[in-house]
Amino acid sequence: AQSVAQPEDQVNVAEGNPLTVKCTYSVSGNPYLFWYVQYPNRGLQFLLKYITGDNLVKGSYGFEAEFNKSQTSFHLKKPSALVSDSALYFCAVRPLAGGYNKLIFGAGTRLAVHP
């Protein structure tokens, strides 16, 4: 079965330190990969995506993500965390096989950035 795993329920980081939120996937072929962020009482907001090309993609709010095909991973990173980055982060994968290419979401990782 196709799936997306975010192995950490919560990541704690001190402000100013680098952060990594992990994502691995089990999907056949070469899917499209996405990261979304959810702030309290809000919908999901698009952060960045990998479609093709350079394995390091840059997105909103200083976030970037690194695609690793051999490890089927798409980890979210930021060089210097801000308290305002505290939110719930979702990794999502859009398989390209099967006709209807729907997004499959991970369970989410809560990022807590401490002053």
Added chain:
Amino acid sequence: DADVTQTPRNRITKTGKRIMLECSQTKGHDRMYWYRQDPGLGLRLIYYSFDVKDINKGEISDGYSVSRQAQAKFSLSLESAIPNQTALYFCATSGTSGTGGNTFGSGTRLTVV
């Protein structure tokens, strides 16, 4: 105005009642989706529609139905609400290529008592 608008934002209903959640969009997208979010489970797909005449079940469609009234409108109904349908519900849209990801509404928090 938001690109994807969901109404109501919050709703409390009783077990056994029928309830409809509405979604409208100004993105001009053909594809629309309904998800539910539960803590620790991420977002799970309930139904999706790739155009007005194309509606499909997602992974958790039991107990739900949908109606695609127009390209811009996609409503979700709970025919007889039960407490384990208490969740946060999101409507989303996407373009046909899939490369742009989904655009989400702000969600409807539904509580079934």
